[in-house]
Amino acid sequence: MEIISDVAQMRRMARAWRGQGKRIALVPTMGYFHDGHLSLMRYGREAADKLVVSLFVNPAQFGPNEDLARYPRDLERDAGMAREVGVDVLFTPPAEAMYPPGYQTYVSVEELSRPLCGASRPGHFKGVATVVLKLLNQVQPDTAIFGEKDYQQLQVIRRLAADLDVPVEIVGRPIVREADGLAMSSRNTYLSPEERASALCLFRAIRAARELVLSGARSRESVLEAVRGIITATPHTDIDYISLVHPDTLREVDTIDPEARLALAVRVGKTRLIDNTLLSESLLCCV
Protein backbone atom coordinates (compact mmCIF):
# COMPACT_ATOMS: atom_id res chain seq x y z
CA MET A 1 0.00 0.00 0.00
CA GLU A 2 1.19 3.46 -0.85
CA ILE A 3 0.37 6.55 1.20
CA ILE A 4 0.06 9.49 -1.18
CA SER A 5 -0.55 13.03 -0.02
CA ASP A 6 0.35 14.84 -3.24
CA VAL A 7 -2.72 15.46 -5.39
CA ALA A 8 -0.79 15.52 -8.68
CA GLN A 9 0.87 12.20 -7.81
CA MET A 10 -2.51 10.65 -6.97
CA ARG A 11 -3.87 11.92 -10.24
CA ARG A 12 -0.93 10.51 -12.22
CA MET A 13 -1.26 7.12 -10.59
CA ALA A 14 -5.01 6.93 -11.24
CA ARG A 15 -4.46 8.04 -14.85
CA ALA A 16 -1.85 5.31 -15.33
CA TRP A 17 -4.28 2.72 -13.93
CA ARG A 18 -7.02 3.88 -16.27
CA GLY A 19 -4.57 3.68 -19.16
CA GLN A 20 -4.05 0.02 -18.24
CA GLY A 21 -7.81 -0.54 -18.27
CA LYS A 22 -8.01 -0.99 -14.49
CA ARG A 23 -11.28 -0.26 -12.70
CA ILE A 24 -10.85 2.03 -9.70
CA ALA A 25 -12.91 2.17 -6.49
CA LEU A 26 -12.76 5.11 -4.09
CA VAL A 27 -13.82 5.08 -0.45
CA PRO A 28 -13.82 8.67 0.85
CA THR A 29 -13.33 8.84 4.62
CA MET A 30 -12.34 11.17 7.42
CA GLY A 31 -10.21 8.43 8.95
CA TYR A 32 -10.14 6.93 12.44
CA PHE A 33 -11.32 3.70 10.90
CA HIS A 34 -13.83 1.31 12.42
CA ASP A 35 -15.52 -1.77 10.99
CA GLY A 36 -17.95 0.43 9.08
CA HIS A 37 -15.09 1.90 7.07
CA LEU A 38 -13.51 -1.52 6.67
CA SER A 39 -16.72 -2.97 5.26
CA LEU A 40 -16.73 -0.22 2.60
CA MET A 41 -13.11 -0.99 1.80
CA ARG A 42 -13.79 -4.71 1.52
CA TYR A 43 -16.63 -4.01 -0.86
CA GLY A 44 -14.36 -1.75 -2.92
CA ARG A 45 -11.62 -4.38 -2.91
CA GLU A 46 -14.03 -6.79 -4.65
CA ALA A 47 -15.69 -4.21 -6.90
CA ALA A 48 -12.60 -2.92 -8.69
CA ASP A 49 -9.00 -3.66 -9.63
CA LYS A 50 -7.55 -0.77 -7.66
CA LEU A 51 -8.79 0.57 -4.35
CA VAL A 52 -8.13 4.11 -3.18
CA VAL A 53 -9.19 5.19 0.31
CA SER A 54 -9.06 8.91 0.87
CA LEU A 55 -8.51 10.20 4.39
CA PHE A 56 -9.30 13.87 4.74
CA VAL A 57 -10.89 15.62 7.70
CA ASN A 58 -12.67 18.20 5.58
CA PRO A 59 -12.80 21.64 7.25
CA ALA A 60 -15.50 22.79 4.83
CA GLN A 61 -18.09 20.43 6.30
CA PHE A 62 -17.62 21.47 9.93
CA GLY A 63 -19.47 24.45 11.40
CA PRO A 64 -17.55 27.03 13.44
CA ASN A 65 -18.67 25.48 16.75
CA GLU A 66 -18.27 21.87 15.72
CA ASP A 67 -15.61 19.28 16.47
CA LEU A 68 -13.09 19.84 13.64
CA ALA A 69 -10.17 20.40 16.02
CA ARG A 70 -10.86 17.41 18.26
CA TYR A 71 -12.05 15.01 15.54
CA PRO A 72 -10.09 11.81 16.28
CA ARG A 73 -7.02 11.21 14.11
CA ASP A 74 -4.53 8.33 14.04
CA LEU A 75 -2.86 7.92 10.67
CA GLU A 76 -0.56 5.11 11.74
CA ARG A 77 -3.38 2.97 13.07
CA ASP A 78 -5.53 3.78 10.00
CA ALA A 79 -2.71 2.90 7.62
CA GLY A 80 -2.25 -0.46 9.33
CA MET A 81 -5.95 -1.27 9.07
CA ALA A 82 -6.15 -0.17 5.42
CA ARG A 83 -3.08 -2.23 4.53
CA GLU A 84 -4.66 -5.32 6.03
CA VAL A 85 -7.79 -4.92 3.90
CA GLY A 86 -5.65 -4.67 0.78
CA VAL A 87 -6.04 -0.97 -0.01
CA ASP A 88 -3.74 0.10 -2.88
CA VAL A 89 -3.47 3.78 -2.03
CA LEU A 90 -4.29 5.66 1.14
CA PHE A 91 -4.76 9.18 -0.20
CA THR A 92 -4.14 11.83 2.45
CA PRO A 93 -4.23 15.27 0.81
CA PRO A 94 -3.35 18.20 3.10
CA ALA A 95 -5.99 20.90 3.65
CA GLU A 96 -3.76 23.51 1.97
CA ALA A 97 -3.82 21.47 -1.23
CA MET A 98 -7.57 20.96 -1.13
CA TYR A 99 -8.40 24.59 -0.29
CA PRO A 100 -5.46 26.79 -1.34
CA PRO A 101 -5.58 30.58 -0.85
CA GLY A 102 -8.24 32.07 -3.12
CA TYR A 103 -10.33 28.90 -3.09
CA GLN A 104 -13.97 29.90 -3.64
CA THR A 105 -15.95 27.23 -5.50
CA TYR A 106 -18.71 25.32 -3.75
CA VAL A 107 -21.35 22.84 -4.83
CA SER A 108 -24.85 22.75 -3.38
CA VAL A 109 -27.39 19.99 -3.73
CA GLU A 110 -30.08 22.37 -2.72
CA GLU A 111 -33.26 20.56 -1.63
CA LEU A 112 -31.72 17.39 -0.24
CA SER A 113 -29.30 19.45 1.86
CA ARG A 114 -32.00 21.40 3.68
CA PRO A 115 -33.79 19.05 6.11
CA LEU A 116 -32.49 16.74 8.86
CA CYS A 117 -28.75 17.24 9.48
CA GLY A 118 -28.76 20.10 6.98
CA ALA A 119 -31.10 22.07 9.23
CA SER A 120 -28.91 21.53 12.32
CA ARG A 121 -25.60 21.92 10.50
CA PRO A 122 -25.86 24.85 8.06
CA GLY A 123 -23.33 24.52 5.26
CA HIS A 124 -22.45 20.94 6.17
CA PHE A 125 -23.65 19.31 2.96
CA LYS A 126 -22.23 22.09 0.83
CA GLY A 127 -18.86 21.17 2.33
CA VAL A 128 -19.52 17.46 1.81
CA ALA A 129 -20.68 17.84 -1.80
CA THR A 130 -17.73 20.06 -2.63
CA VAL A 131 -15.06 17.81 -1.19
CA VAL A 132 -16.58 14.66 -2.65
CA LEU A 133 -16.72 16.24 -6.11
CA LYS A 134 -13.06 17.28 -5.74
CA LEU A 135 -12.04 13.77 -4.70
CA LEU A 136 -14.02 12.25 -7.57
CA ASN A 137 -12.25 14.59 -9.99
CA GLN A 138 -8.85 13.88 -8.49
CA VAL A 139 -9.15 10.10 -8.50
CA GLN A 140 -11.79 9.61 -11.24
CA PRO A 141 -12.96 6.29 -9.86
CA ASP A 142 -15.46 4.01 -11.59
CA THR A 143 -17.16 3.41 -8.25
CA ALA A 144 -17.34 5.42 -5.04
CA ILE A 145 -18.59 3.80 -1.87
CA PHE A 146 -20.35 5.41 1.09
CA GLY A 147 -21.98 4.13 4.27
CA GLU A 148 -25.72 4.32 4.88
CA LYS A 149 -25.24 5.61 8.41
CA ASP A 150 -24.83 9.02 6.79
CA TYR A 151 -27.96 8.41 4.79
CA GLN A 152 -28.63 12.03 3.87
CA GLN A 153 -25.02 12.39 2.76
CA LEU A 154 -25.42 9.33 0.55
CA GLN A 155 -28.55 10.80 -1.06
CA VAL A 156 -26.85 14.17 -1.54
CA ILE A 157 -23.90 12.50 -3.25
CA ARG A 158 -26.10 10.31 -5.46
CA ARG A 159 -27.93 13.44 -6.60
CA LEU A 160 -24.68 15.38 -7.05
CA ALA A 161 -23.26 12.70 -9.33
CA ALA A 162 -26.47 12.38 -11.34
CA ASP A 163 -27.12 16.12 -11.66
CA LEU A 164 -23.56 17.06 -12.60
CA ASP A 165 -23.10 14.08 -14.94
CA VAL A 166 -20.11 12.76 -13.00
CA PRO A 167 -19.19 9.44 -14.65
CA VAL A 168 -19.13 7.36 -11.47
CA GLU A 169 -21.30 4.72 -9.84
CA ILE A 170 -22.27 5.69 -6.29
CA VAL A 171 -22.71 2.70 -3.99
CA GLY A 172 -24.32 2.82 -0.55
CA ARG A 173 -23.51 0.08 1.95
CA PRO A 174 -25.39 -0.99 5.09
CA ILE A 175 -24.71 0.40 8.54
CA VAL A 176 -22.27 -1.66 10.59
CA ARG A 177 -23.19 -1.89 14.25
CA GLU A 178 -21.46 -2.81 17.50
CA ALA A 179 -22.53 -6.12 19.06
CA ASP A 180 -25.20 -4.32 21.10
CA GLY A 181 -26.53 -2.39 18.11
CA LEU A 182 -24.86 1.04 18.35
CA ALA A 183 -24.06 2.26 14.84
CA MET A 184 -20.31 2.49 14.42
CA SER A 185 -18.95 6.03 14.26
CA SER A 186 -15.59 7.64 14.84
CA ARG A 187 -17.44 10.00 17.16
CA ASN A 188 -18.37 7.14 19.50
CA THR A 189 -14.90 7.61 21.00
CA TYR A 190 -16.15 10.86 22.51
CA LEU A 191 -18.62 9.00 24.75
CA SER A 192 -18.03 8.41 28.46
CA PRO A 193 -19.02 4.92 29.67
CA GLU A 194 -22.29 6.31 30.99
CA GLU A 195 -23.01 8.12 27.73
CA ARG A 196 -22.06 5.00 25.80
CA ALA A 197 -24.87 3.19 27.65
CA SER A 198 -27.31 6.00 26.86
CA ALA A 199 -26.25 6.05 23.21
CA LEU A 200 -27.86 2.68 22.72
CA CYS A 201 -31.25 4.41 22.83
CA LEU A 202 -30.90 5.26 19.11
CA PHE A 203 -30.77 1.61 18.19
CA ARG A 204 -33.43 0.68 20.69
CA ALA A 205 -35.69 3.30 19.14
CA ILE A 206 -35.00 1.96 15.67
CA ARG A 207 -35.70 -1.58 16.76
CA ALA A 208 -38.95 -0.49 18.41
CA ALA A 209 -40.01 1.32 15.23
CA ARG A 210 -39.30 -1.76 13.15
CA GLU A 211 -41.29 -3.92 15.53
CA LEU A 212 -44.20 -1.50 15.39
CA VAL A 213 -44.20 -1.67 11.61
CA LEU A 214 -43.91 -5.46 11.70
CA SER A 215 -46.98 -5.54 13.90
CA GLY A 216 -48.93 -3.40 11.45
CA ALA A 217 -48.33 0.24 12.38
CA ARG A 218 -48.09 2.54 9.36
CA SER A 219 -48.76 6.05 10.63
CA ARG A 220 -46.12 8.66 11.17
CA GLU A 221 -47.27 9.56 14.64
CA SER A 222 -47.39 6.02 16.01
CA VAL A 223 -43.80 5.46 14.92
CA LEU A 224 -42.43 8.82 15.98
CA GLU A 225 -44.13 8.74 19.37
CA ALA A 226 -42.57 5.41 20.20
CA VAL A 227 -39.15 6.63 19.12
CA ARG A 228 -39.49 9.89 21.01
CA GLY A 229 -40.61 8.04 24.11
CA ILE A 230 -37.56 5.81 24.14
CA ILE A 231 -35.09 8.67 23.59
CA THR A 232 -36.59 11.05 26.12
CA ALA A 233 -36.68 8.30 28.75
CA THR A 234 -32.90 7.89 28.39
CA PRO A 235 -30.59 10.07 30.52
CA HIS A 236 -28.04 12.48 28.96
CA THR A 237 -30.01 12.73 25.71
CA ASP A 238 -31.27 15.73 23.79
CA ILE A 239 -33.19 15.15 20.56
CA ASP A 240 -31.95 17.09 17.53
CA TYR A 241 -34.51 15.58 15.17
CA ILE A 242 -36.61 12.47 14.70
CA SER A 243 -37.91 12.27 11.17
CA LEU A 244 -39.85 9.93 8.95
CA VAL A 245 -38.99 10.78 5.36
CA HIS A 246 -39.34 9.59 1.81
CA PRO A 247 -36.19 7.56 1.09
CA ASP A 248 -35.35 9.48 -2.11
CA THR A 249 -36.63 13.04 -1.59
CA LEU A 250 -36.10 13.16 2.21
CA ARG A 251 -39.43 14.96 2.50
CA GLU A 252 -41.44 14.19 5.61
CA VAL A 253 -44.13 11.58 5.02
CA ASP A 254 -47.36 10.84 6.86
CA THR A 255 -47.37 7.10 6.44
CA ILE A 256 -45.11 4.22 5.55
CA ASP A 257 -46.35 3.71 2.01
CA PRO A 258 -44.72 1.53 0.82
CA GLU A 259 -41.62 2.50 2.73
CA ALA A 260 -40.02 5.36 4.61
CA ARG A 261 -36.69 6.16 6.17
CA LEU A 262 -36.66 6.78 9.91
CA ALA A 263 -33.78 9.14 10.68
CA LEU A 264 -32.70 10.49 14.01
CA ALA A 265 -30.04 12.74 15.47
CA VAL A 266 -29.59 12.79 19.21
CA ARG A 267 -27.11 14.58 21.36
CA VAL A 268 -25.74 12.23 24.03
CA GLY A 269 -23.85 14.42 26.43
CA LYS A 270 -22.00 16.71 24.01
CA THR A 271 -21.75 14.11 21.26
CA ARG A 272 -24.19 14.28 18.37
CA LEU A 273 -25.05 10.82 17.08
CA ILE A 274 -27.14 9.85 14.06
CA ASP A 275 -28.78 6.65 12.95
CA ASN A 276 -31.43 5.62 10.46
CA THR A 277 -33.29 2.64 9.09
CA LEU A 278 -35.64 1.71 6.31
CA LEU A 279 -39.18 1.00 7.48
CA SER A 280 -41.05 -0.98 4.90
CA GLU A 281 -44.48 -2.50 4.39
CA SER A 282 -42.69 -5.46 2.91
CA LEU A 283 -41.56 -7.23 6.05
CA LEU A 284 -38.34 -8.78 4.89
CA CYS A 285 -36.75 -5.46 4.00
CA CYS A 286 -36.43 -4.07 7.45
CA VAL A 287 -35.76 -6.96 9.78
Place this chain on the structure above:
Amino acid sequence: MEIISDVAQMRRMARAWRGQGKRIALVPTMGYFHDGHLSLMRYGREAADKLVVSLFVNPAQFGPNEDLARYPRDLERDAGMAREVGVDVLFTPPAEAMYPPGYQTYVSVEELSRPLCGASRPGHFKGVATVVLKLLNQVQPDTAIFGEKDYQQLQVIRRLAADLDVPVEIVGRPIVREADGLAMSSRNTYLSPEERASALCLFRAIRAARELVLSGARSRESVLEAVRGIITATPHTDIDYISLVHPDTLREVDTIDPEARLALAVRVGKTRLIDNTLLSESLLCCV
Protein backbone atom coordinates in the same frame (compact mmCIF):
# COMPACT_ATOMS: atom_id res chain seq x y z
CA MET B 1 -20.01 16.20 -38.75
CA GLU B 2 -22.51 14.51 -36.49
CA ILE B 3 -25.26 16.33 -34.64
CA ILE B 4 -25.81 14.57 -31.32
CA SER B 5 -28.51 15.56 -28.89
CA ASP B 6 -28.46 12.45 -26.70
CA VAL B 7 -26.17 12.90 -23.70
CA ALA B 8 -25.42 9.18 -23.34
CA GLN B 9 -24.49 8.95 -27.02
CA MET B 10 -22.17 11.98 -26.70
CA ARG B 11 -20.58 10.38 -23.67
CA ARG B 12 -20.07 7.05 -25.46
CA MET B 13 -18.50 8.75 -28.45
CA ALA B 14 -16.11 10.79 -26.30
CA ARG B 15 -15.22 7.69 -24.30
CA ALA B 16 -14.44 5.79 -27.49
CA TRP B 17 -12.21 8.63 -28.67
CA ARG B 18 -10.34 8.68 -25.39
CA GLY B 19 -9.90 4.93 -25.65
CA GLN B 20 -8.18 5.52 -28.99
CA GLY B 21 -5.88 8.08 -27.38
CA LYS B 22 -7.51 11.03 -29.16
CA ARG B 23 -7.31 14.50 -27.61
CA ILE B 24 -10.68 16.24 -27.40
CA ALA B 25 -11.44 19.97 -27.53
CA LEU B 26 -14.79 21.41 -26.46
CA VAL B 27 -16.19 24.80 -27.43
CA PRO B 28 -19.30 25.47 -25.32
CA THR B 29 -21.69 27.91 -27.03
CA MET B 30 -25.26 29.13 -27.02
CA GLY B 31 -25.31 29.01 -30.83
CA TYR B 32 -26.22 31.64 -33.42
CA PHE B 33 -22.63 31.56 -34.51
CA HIS B 34 -20.53 34.54 -35.57
CA ASP B 35 -16.85 34.88 -36.32
CA GLY B 36 -16.07 34.95 -32.62
CA HIS B 37 -17.44 31.42 -32.22
CA LEU B 38 -15.71 30.33 -35.40
CA SER B 39 -12.34 31.57 -34.16
CA LEU B 40 -12.77 29.42 -31.04
CA MET B 41 -13.65 26.43 -33.21
CA ARG B 42 -10.65 26.99 -35.48
CA TYR B 43 -8.41 27.10 -32.42
CA GLY B 44 -9.99 23.88 -31.14
CA ARG B 45 -9.60 22.25 -34.55
CA GLU B 46 -5.82 22.77 -34.28
CA ALA B 47 -5.52 22.04 -30.57
CA ALA B 48 -7.00 18.55 -30.54
CA ASP B 49 -7.82 15.48 -32.60
CA LYS B 50 -11.54 15.73 -32.08
CA LEU B 51 -13.60 18.90 -31.81
CA VAL B 52 -16.95 19.04 -30.05
CA VAL B 53 -19.02 22.23 -30.14
CA SER B 54 -21.90 22.27 -27.71
CA LEU B 55 -24.93 24.37 -28.52
CA PHE B 56 -27.19 24.89 -25.54
CA VAL B 57 -29.15 28.00 -24.64
CA ASN B 58 -28.86 27.45 -20.92
CA PRO B 59 -32.01 28.50 -19.02
CA ALA B 60 -30.10 28.45 -15.71
CA GLN B 61 -27.98 31.46 -16.67
CA PHE B 62 -30.88 33.73 -17.66
CA GLY B 63 -32.72 35.82 -15.09
CA PRO B 64 -36.55 35.83 -15.08
CA ASN B 65 -36.72 39.14 -16.99
CA GLU B 66 -33.92 38.39 -19.43
CA ASP B 67 -33.93 37.35 -23.07
CA LEU B 68 -34.07 33.55 -22.84
CA ALA B 69 -37.19 33.27 -24.98
CA ARG B 70 -36.04 35.59 -27.74
CA TYR B 71 -32.36 34.60 -27.73
CA PRO B 72 -31.59 34.04 -31.44
CA ARG B 73 -31.58 30.44 -32.64
CA ASP B 74 -30.88 28.93 -36.06
CA LEU B 75 -29.63 25.36 -35.85
CA GLU B 76 -29.48 24.80 -39.59
CA ARG B 77 -27.31 27.84 -40.22
CA ASP B 78 -25.13 27.00 -37.19
CA ALA B 79 -24.68 23.41 -38.36
CA GLY B 80 -23.56 24.60 -41.78
CA MET B 81 -20.99 26.97 -40.29
CA ALA B 82 -19.68 24.35 -37.86
CA ARG B 83 -19.38 21.78 -40.63
CA GLU B 84 -17.30 24.18 -42.67
CA VAL B 85 -14.83 24.71 -39.82
CA GLY B 86 -14.42 20.94 -39.47
CA VAL B 87 -16.29 20.33 -36.22
CA ASP B 88 -16.63 16.61 -35.47
CA VAL B 89 -19.71 16.77 -33.27
CA LEU B 90 -22.27 19.51 -32.77
CA PHE B 91 -23.68 18.56 -29.37
CA THR B 92 -27.21 19.89 -28.85
CA PRO B 93 -28.59 18.48 -25.60
CA PRO B 94 -32.23 19.33 -24.86
CA ALA B 95 -33.03 21.31 -21.72
CA GLU B 96 -35.02 18.38 -20.29
CA ALA B 97 -31.89 16.22 -20.42
CA MET B 98 -29.71 18.87 -18.82
CA TYR B 99 -32.17 19.77 -16.07
CA PRO B 100 -34.58 16.85 -15.59
CA PRO B 101 -37.34 17.00 -12.96
CA GLY B 102 -35.80 17.01 -9.49
CA TYR B 103 -32.60 18.68 -10.71
CA GLN B 104 -31.13 20.65 -7.79
CA THR B 105 -27.33 20.83 -7.92
CA TYR B 106 -25.58 24.13 -8.56
CA VAL B 107 -21.98 25.30 -8.51
CA SER B 108 -20.93 28.74 -7.32
CA VAL B 109 -17.58 30.41 -7.83
CA GLU B 110 -18.37 32.77 -5.06
CA GLU B 111 -16.13 35.85 -5.15
CA LEU B 112 -15.51 36.07 -8.89
CA SER B 113 -19.26 35.83 -9.55
CA ARG B 114 -20.19 38.84 -7.42
CA PRO B 115 -18.99 42.01 -9.20
CA LEU B 116 -19.57 43.32 -12.75
CA CYS B 117 -22.13 41.22 -14.64
CA GLY B 118 -22.72 39.18 -11.49
CA ALA B 119 -24.07 42.27 -9.72
CA SER B 120 -26.46 43.10 -12.58
CA ARG B 121 -27.44 39.51 -13.31
CA PRO B 122 -27.95 37.66 -9.99
CA GLY B 123 -27.52 33.91 -10.42
CA HIS B 124 -26.05 34.27 -13.92
CA PHE B 125 -22.62 32.84 -13.13
CA LYS B 126 -24.07 30.12 -10.96
CA GLY B 127 -25.96 29.01 -14.07
CA VAL B 128 -22.84 29.36 -16.22
CA ALA B 129 -20.59 27.46 -13.82
CA THR B 130 -23.14 24.69 -13.42
CA VAL B 131 -23.76 24.11 -17.11
CA VAL B 132 -20.07 24.31 -17.99
CA LEU B 133 -19.21 21.74 -15.32
CA LYS B 134 -21.97 19.49 -16.66
CA LEU B 135 -20.68 19.83 -20.23
CA LEU B 136 -17.11 19.16 -19.08
CA ASN B 137 -18.29 16.01 -17.31
CA GLN B 138 -20.33 14.86 -20.28
CA VAL B 139 -17.61 15.36 -22.90
CA GLN B 140 -14.49 15.15 -20.70
CA PRO B 141 -12.38 17.21 -23.08
CA ASP B 142 -8.66 17.80 -22.70
CA THR B 143 -9.18 21.45 -23.61
CA ALA B 144 -12.17 23.77 -23.37
CA ILE B 145 -12.13 27.07 -25.22
CA PHE B 146 -13.91 30.31 -24.33
CA GLY B 147 -13.92 33.84 -25.72
CA GLU B 148 -12.49 36.80 -23.82
CA LYS B 149 -15.51 38.96 -24.60
CA ASP B 150 -17.15 37.23 -21.65
CA TYR B 151 -14.05 37.91 -19.59
CA GLN B 152 -15.67 37.42 -16.19
CA GLN B 153 -17.15 34.14 -17.40
CA LEU B 154 -13.70 33.03 -18.50
CA GLN B 155 -12.24 33.84 -15.08
CA VAL B 156 -15.12 32.08 -13.31
CA ILE B 157 -14.57 28.96 -15.40
CA ARG B 158 -10.79 28.98 -14.92
CA ARG B 159 -11.37 29.16 -11.17
CA LEU B 160 -14.07 26.49 -11.28
CA ALA B 161 -11.77 24.06 -13.07
CA ALA B 162 -8.85 24.77 -10.75
CA ASP B 163 -10.87 24.69 -7.52
CA LEU B 164 -12.81 21.53 -8.36
CA ASP B 165 -9.77 19.72 -9.82
CA VAL B 166 -11.44 19.23 -13.19
CA PRO B 167 -8.79 17.65 -15.42
CA VAL B 168 -9.10 20.11 -18.31
CA GLU B 169 -7.10 22.97 -19.76
CA ILE B 170 -9.18 26.16 -20.02
CA VAL B 171 -8.16 28.38 -22.94
CA GLY B 172 -9.27 31.99 -23.43
CA ARG B 173 -9.17 33.48 -26.92
CA PRO B 174 -9.18 37.14 -27.99
CA ILE B 175 -12.33 39.10 -28.78
CA VAL B 176 -13.27 39.11 -32.45
CA ARG B 177 -14.62 42.46 -33.65
CA GLU B 178 -16.62 43.72 -36.61
CA ALA B 179 -14.69 45.86 -39.11
CA ASP B 180 -15.64 49.00 -37.19
CA GLY B 181 -14.67 47.57 -33.82
CA LEU B 182 -17.95 46.36 -32.30
CA ALA B 183 -17.29 43.15 -30.38
CA MET B 184 -19.12 40.29 -32.05
CA SER B 185 -22.11 38.99 -30.10
CA SER B 186 -25.21 37.03 -30.96
CA ARG B 187 -27.12 39.80 -29.20
CA ASN B 188 -25.96 42.38 -31.78
CA THR B 189 -28.84 41.09 -33.92
CA TYR B 190 -31.22 42.79 -31.48
CA LEU B 191 -29.91 46.24 -32.45
CA SER B 192 -31.82 48.62 -34.73
CA PRO B 193 -29.60 50.45 -37.28
CA GLU B 194 -29.58 53.51 -35.05
CA GLU B 195 -28.68 51.45 -31.98
CA ARG B 196 -26.02 49.65 -33.99
CA ALA B 197 -24.37 53.03 -34.57
CA SER B 198 -24.60 53.88 -30.87
CA ALA B 199 -23.22 50.47 -29.89
CA LEU B 200 -19.87 51.47 -31.31
CA CYS B 201 -19.37 53.69 -28.25
CA LEU B 202 -18.14 50.67 -26.28
CA PHE B 203 -15.24 50.17 -28.64
CA ARG B 204 -14.60 53.89 -28.94
CA ALA B 205 -14.39 54.07 -25.16
CA ILE B 206 -11.99 51.14 -25.07
CA ARG B 207 -9.83 52.69 -27.75
CA ALA B 208 -9.79 56.00 -25.90
CA ALA B 209 -8.76 54.24 -22.69
CA ARG B 210 -5.94 52.45 -24.47
CA GLU B 211 -4.74 55.71 -25.97
CA LEU B 212 -4.82 57.39 -22.58
CA VAL B 213 -2.68 54.62 -21.14
CA LEU B 214 -0.33 54.77 -24.12
CA SER B 215 0.11 58.46 -23.44
CA GLY B 216 0.99 57.82 -19.81
CA ALA B 217 -2.27 57.84 -17.84
CA ARG B 218 -2.32 55.28 -15.02
CA SER B 219 -5.03 56.40 -12.62
CA ARG B 220 -8.42 54.83 -12.33
CA GLU B 221 -10.31 58.09 -12.49
CA SER B 222 -8.61 59.45 -15.60
CA VAL B 223 -9.46 56.26 -17.48
CA LEU B 224 -12.99 55.86 -16.16
CA GLU B 225 -13.89 59.51 -16.73
CA ALA B 226 -12.88 59.31 -20.36
CA VAL B 227 -14.85 56.12 -20.84
CA ARG B 228 -17.91 57.49 -19.06
CA GLY B 229 -17.75 60.67 -21.11
CA ILE B 230 -17.82 58.79 -24.39
CA ILE B 231 -20.70 56.52 -23.39
CA THR B 232 -22.89 59.21 -21.88
CA ALA B 233 -22.42 61.42 -24.96
CA THR B 234 -23.87 58.62 -27.12
CA PRO B 235 -27.65 58.48 -27.65
CA HIS B 236 -29.73 55.42 -26.58
CA THR B 237 -27.14 54.33 -24.01
CA ASP B 238 -27.50 53.53 -20.34
CA ILE B 239 -24.41 52.50 -18.38
CA ASP B 240 -24.72 49.30 -16.37
CA TYR B 241 -21.13 49.41 -15.13
CA ILE B 242 -17.72 50.72 -16.08
CA SER B 243 -15.02 49.02 -14.06
CA LEU B 244 -11.29 48.86 -13.83
CA VAL B 245 -10.38 45.58 -12.18
CA HIS B 246 -7.50 43.30 -11.38
CA PRO B 247 -7.33 40.80 -14.27
CA ASP B 248 -7.33 37.76 -11.97
CA THR B 249 -9.36 38.71 -8.90
CA LEU B 250 -11.76 41.14 -10.66
CA ARG B 251 -11.43 43.45 -7.67
CA GLU B 252 -11.56 47.17 -8.45
CA VAL B 253 -8.10 48.75 -8.68
CA ASP B 254 -6.95 52.33 -8.26
CA THR B 255 -4.20 52.31 -10.84
CA ILE B 256 -2.93 50.34 -13.78
CA ASP B 257 -0.09 48.60 -12.04
CA PRO B 258 1.22 46.81 -14.03
CA GLU B 259 -2.04 46.03 -15.75
CA ALA B 260 -5.78 46.13 -15.28
CA ARG B 261 -8.85 44.98 -17.13
CA LEU B 262 -11.30 47.67 -18.25
CA ALA B 263 -14.76 46.11 -18.39
CA LEU B 264 -18.01 47.73 -19.35
CA ALA B 265 -21.64 46.83 -19.73
CA VAL B 266 -23.92 49.27 -21.49
CA ARG B 267 -27.55 49.03 -22.39
CA VAL B 268 -28.08 50.26 -25.95
CA GLY B 269 -31.81 50.57 -26.35
CA LYS B 270 -33.01 47.38 -24.66
CA THR B 271 -29.90 45.40 -25.56
CA ARG B 272 -27.23 44.90 -22.94
CA LEU B 273 -23.75 44.81 -24.49
CA ILE B 274 -20.43 44.06 -22.84
CA ASP B 275 -16.84 44.61 -23.84
CA ASN B 276 -13.45 44.63 -22.14
CA THR B 277 -9.78 45.11 -22.75
CA LEU B 278 -6.46 44.70 -21.03
CA LEU B 279 -4.81 48.00 -20.13
CA SER B 280 -1.14 47.51 -19.52
CA GLU B 281 1.89 49.56 -18.58
CA SER B 282 3.78 47.51 -21.11
CA LEU B 283 2.70 49.19 -24.31
CA LEU B 284 2.77 46.27 -26.67
CA CYS B 285 0.19 44.32 -24.73
CA CYS B 286 -2.75 46.54 -25.33
CA VAL B 287 -2.39 48.05 -28.77
